[in-house]
Amino acid sequence: MKASAQLGSNLQSILVDMIELHLQGKQAHWSVVGKNFRDLHLQLDEIIDDARLFSDELAERMRALDALPDGRSGTVTTTTHLPAFPEGEIDTTETVALITVRLNTTVDNIRAVHDEVDEEDPTSADILHGFIEKLEQYVWMVSAENRTPRKPTAQDSTRPVGKA
Secondary structure, three states: OOOOHHHHHHHHHHHHHHHHHHHHHHHHHHHEEOOOHHHHHHHHHHHHHHHHHHHHHHHHHHHHOOOOOOOOHHHHHHHOOOOOOOOOOEEHHHHHHHHHHHHHHHHHHHHHHHHHHHHHOHHHHHHHHHHHHHHHHHHHHHHHHHOOOOOOOHHHHHOOOOOO
């Protein structure tokens, strides 16, 4: 199968976001300071590793479809959907918020092009499903660092134990 220009463009759009997520994750990894530093530092390593693997998997899929991936730095910085990462040391709480935004932005872009990708190439769409699943898991895990527990409501107390 040979990718259409639209399929190539959609996959390229995801590729640059994955490359940028990897790079910004690395910057966050080097810049983070504060409470729970070590845990966040290690969690960023996991995100960085997966973003790098995902970008490689996607670029290789593009080549299998005879599309040409473009991961050059100029292309990535001018076409990514991710906002620029701030410079300097960044507190863990702010780092959590910054990385959560970048993970969500990456997922939002994948979801925005998913149906078009699926229509032309279900195999590529299956790859994207795996990316979404893992990135959304990271959103939950990273953002939980800044959350506080929800307070039970009156409605919660009227439910029998074990019932949703």
